[in-house]
Amino acid sequence: MSRTEIVDSADAAVTGIEDGSTVLVGGFGMAGMPFDLIDALIRQGAKDLTIVSNNAGNGDVGLAALLAAGRVRKVLCSFPRQADSWVFDGLYREGKIELEVVPQGNLAERMRAAGAGIGAFYCPTAVGTPLAEGKEEREIDGRKYLLEYPIRGDYALIGAHLADALGNLVYRKTARNFGPVMATAATTTIVQVDEVVEPGQLDPEAVVTPSIYVDRVVQVRARHYTVQGAR
Amino acid sequence: MSRTEIVDSADAAVTGIEDGSTVLVGGFGMAGMPFDLIDALIRQGAKDLTIVSNNAGNGDVGLAALLAAGRVRKVLCSFPRQADSWVFDGLYREGKIELEVVPQGNLAERMRAAGAGIGAFYCPTAVGTPLAEGKEEREIDGRKYLLEYPIRGDYALIGAHLADALGNLVYRKTARNFGPVMATAATTTIVQVDEVVEPGQLDPEAVVTPSIYVDRVVQVRARHYTVQGAR
Amino acid sequence: MTTTPSTQPQPYVDHRLAMDELAAVVARDIPAGSFVNLGIGRPTKIADHLPADSGVVLHTENGMLNMGPRAEGDAVDPDLTNAGKVPVTELPGAAYFHHADSFAMMRGGHLDVCVLGAYQVAFDGDLANWHTGGPDAIPAVGGAMDLAIGAKDVYVMMTLFTRSGEPKLVPRCTYPLTGVGCVSRVYTDCGVFDVGPDGVRIRETYGVSARELAERLGL
Amino acid sequence: MTTTPSTQPQPYVDHRLAMDELAAVVARDIPAGSFVNLGIGRPTKIADHLPADSGVVLHTENGMLNMGPRAEGDAVDPDLTNAGKVPVTELPGAAYFHHADSFAMMRGGHLDVCVLGAYQVAFDGDLANWHTGGPDAIPAVGGAMDLAIGAKDVYVMMTLFTRSGEPKLVPRCTYPLTGVGCVSRVYTDCGVFDVGPDGVRIRETYGVSARELAERLGL
Secondary structure, rough: OOEEEEEOOOHHHHHOOOOOEEEOOOOOOOOOHHHHHHHHHHHHHHOOEEEEEOOOOOOOOOHHHHHHHOEEEEEEOOOOOOOHHHHHHHHOOOOEEEEEEOOOHHHHHHHHHHHOOOOEEEEOOOOOHHHHHOOEEEEEEEEEEEOOOOEEEEEEEOOOOEEEEEOOOEOHHHHHHHHHHHHHHEEEEEEEEEEEEEEOHHHHHHOOOHHHHOOOEEOOOOOOOOOOOOO | OOEEEEOOOOHOOOOOOOOOEEEEEOEEOOEEHHHHHHHHHHHHHOOOOEOOOOOOOOOOOHHHHHHHHHOEEEEEEEEEEOOOOHHHHHHOOOOEEEEEEHHHHHHHHHHHHHOOOOOOEEEEOOOOOOHHHOEEEEEEEEEEEEEEEEOOOEEEEEEOOEOOOOOOEEHHHHOOOOHHHHHEEEHHHHHHHEEEOOOOOOOOOOOEEOOHHHOOEOOOOOEEEEEEEEO | OOOOOOOOOOOOOHHHOOOEEEEEEHHOOOOOOOOOOOOOOOHHHHHOOOHHHHEEEEEOOOHHHHHHHHHHHHOOOOOOOOOOOOOEEEEEEEEEOOOHHHHHHHOOOOOOOOEEOOOOOOOOOEEOOOOOOOOOOOOOOEEEHHHHHHHEEEEEOOOEEEOOEEEEEEOOOOOOOOOOOEEEEHHHHHOOEEOOOOOOOEEEOOOHHHHHHHHHHOO | OOOOOOOOOHHHHHEEEHHHHHHHHHHHOOOOOOOEEEEOOOHHHHHHOOOOOOEEEEEEOOOOEEEEOOOOOOHOOOOEOOOOOOOOEEEEEEEEOOOHHHHHHHOOOOOOOOEOOOEEEEEEOOEEEOOOOOOOOOOOOOOHHHHHHHOOOOEEOOOOOOOOOOOOOOOOOOOOOOOOOOOOEEEOOOOOEEEEOOOEEEEEEOOOOOOHHHHHHHO
């Protein structure tokens, strides 16, 4: 009896996500984006969400579709503006969505801190820039740092390559990106994978996200998006 | 031309370690202990060393032999006292060695901070205990934390299982322990491995320590210590 | 208050549980599917009493989940030990990780339960288990402080009294602390106690009445 | 001061380097065996000019070392892209890691060189490359601030002048900063400059004399 649930559908995987939740969404551009979970979240209907993700959606699919559906109140991300971020751009310019820009490494490290029980940390990134505004500055050994606080999620929606039936995960290439960190930082971590295998089929030396961080897993059809466009 | 050097002997691997250096030494008990590098360090002669390691030596080999040779001024570790730590125990009781006890997780996280460019971090471990003495305390979101600073090494001596010729490393089972963190926290990281293989022979998804953290690698004969006693 | 029926009061020393029996009691109380760290020494024995289908996953601080039983004979591998440096085995679905990741897992509150030994536990949950405070003692904390503040539930497993008869569940620890208010339950040879901000609640007793225990401990 | 001989002064606009030629100049200056991050856009071209035996290892912020060239045709894999989301390949000896590890590598000072584009660089090494400051601009920082403060040497590759002829190497940045005093060298179509606490030093020039450049920039 594993604590991790293997569920039958993406819809089952996203049950219970409440209005107003903070949802960490994996992916760097399209790579690692949990498309099926996001589509299910759109069907599920939760609104007034705060989304934490590296980008603010590409094309008209995935996160962009969630934004277009009007479910997102605020985005924390490092890089909203891209060639294909027209959905976000439009909402932002119309004042229909809040944006908090966080340097990419701080986004990752602040989620790591949340998962690792660190209360706050002094980080050299963004010292002396507009993104330092309102942050506590401190000099340590002659270098300046800003105090950064953890970013916690109520839910994480991430994509991985394989899971075993206990919930151990491995990823594929640069689709790994934010998945492992987000899995540690959310109260409930929901994962879509290409395949669920038996315990013992993953190399224990190569497991990237141990099962302790994984709450629900759903196997989906292989992703069929293209790199630069819609899937 | 890789920046990482593959050297022919443990003696070549430890050249240049200066008197007074801070040396991070991998291993948890015997597992992962870089025995050949430590033996070479004893022959090399550097003295007045500060050693950072989880334990303070077991039996009469490895770190214990370095201590017995009188080369160590101070030990930072989490767990010096063990059934077979007689070398350390004797030196400590005679006042011939300094000890700083650091909770095991703080030892690991402080070295991670050094490697990750974090200036300091707020950690809940040891709040309200004697090990909080002299540390800055801060309440964040209703919980108390202590401010912890990075631990940097001039050198790290670690053991791994395999390296490729570029210096990428994989470990074996719980012998992984402190190796990956120490590799990030030292100016010069020196690794003994069971075998050096060609680039491309390690699974890129399963590399634990990327070559960027590795300066010198030496292949040694398979370790032949036993779990509880001398090798 | 739940107590074991005790119609005929007996000197409790004759009926207290052996440590192996106590390990079975702790095992009984660990929810199926939990992620659990068992401290060095007595708590290690709890693993022997977990049902095979419990789905309990054991964590060892030196970088592993789904640790199996102690290794014997040819299965002994010097690269695979538990936190007490005892050779162990790996179960299907195991995962290895480095020390910073292992303690991030602990400190981040991801373990459901850890079970530690103790010198003393205070009524409010303070824990003393790393240092006797004696002038000759060599301090050694290991992962005790990290575990104490990390797991969702910290259980202590110990004898209730020292060899000289002093209680180890005390109004206030006299030994140096490992963690403040961190213990939620104490399993002893004489009974099981919930501790915390609301004080002590006796859950069950072995060969002694709850009233006698309460008197003896000054509850 | 090192300058390219310029016996016949010419309008420098006719002799400045094309961006691809400039990429070759940057590649020439990257020490063999270095670990290097090439920013999105123009710096990406530098990879094409690194000799095969240079041993330079490319890092991409989205979690990879030993990144290979752009993927073409069947080699395109949506799970393998660079920081600009362009499909790339992997070289023997590659390693993948997650985002916190990737940025720990950057922030921890382990990269030898990173090369970034810029709107402006100040004489003392301040960098502005993430935000025009315009009221309609959507701010997007990505990994620029992390790279700016992380690599041992931060190089900038840019045109020296805007289309309207304003210098981009300036006494003080007027655009919002990415990092303070972080740039050590600036590669431009008109010349290469060392910048930092001691001010600007012209290393080489293309089709223009150092004196003319110094005048034009107000050095």
